[in-house]
């Protein structure tokens with residue numbers, strides 16, 4: 001791993017030692033599963049959601065190490081006016097620029113806030 005680029009509540013993030021286009025996100029504590037959630041969200045996201053997310057590239061078998069495309073820091077004036085409603089941990093340290101676009105680089109926490117009861121006609 002290369003230099004440490006940042007740190008959040010759950011992960012330490014390092015530059016990839018050999019590939020300048022990647023970062024290595026290492027889960028600090030046990031049973032947080034931020035890497036696994038982030039990887040799963042990326043895998044399941046449609047293209048119009050993916051354009052708001054830092055792309056995930058690979059994950060270790062047990063999920064404690066996630067490889068993601070490296071983003072550049074952005075300024076407040078570069079934050080988007082509208083964001084997908086599933087992204088709720090909104091602070092500038094969770095956003096970056098990827099290929100010139102603002103993307104969320106911390107989407108390992110997706111709250112189950114939008115559910116409601118619907119009528120079911122059982123088969």
Ligand SMILES: Nc1ncnc2c1ncn2[C@@H]1O[C@H](COP(=O)(O)OP(=O)(O)O)[C@@H](O)[C@H]1O
Pocket residue numbers: 005006007008009010011012013023034054068069070071072093094096105106107108
């Ligand atoms: N893809 C990335 N490219 C560049 N820096 C990143 C990337 N992902 C995270 N970082 C840096 O690492 C910090 C912590 O990462 P983050 O995903 O927010 O972890 P946590 O889930 O612990 O909050 C970020 O605030 C940012 O500075």
Ligand SMILES: [Mg+2]
Pocket residue numbers: 008009093094106
């Ligand atoms: Mg964060």
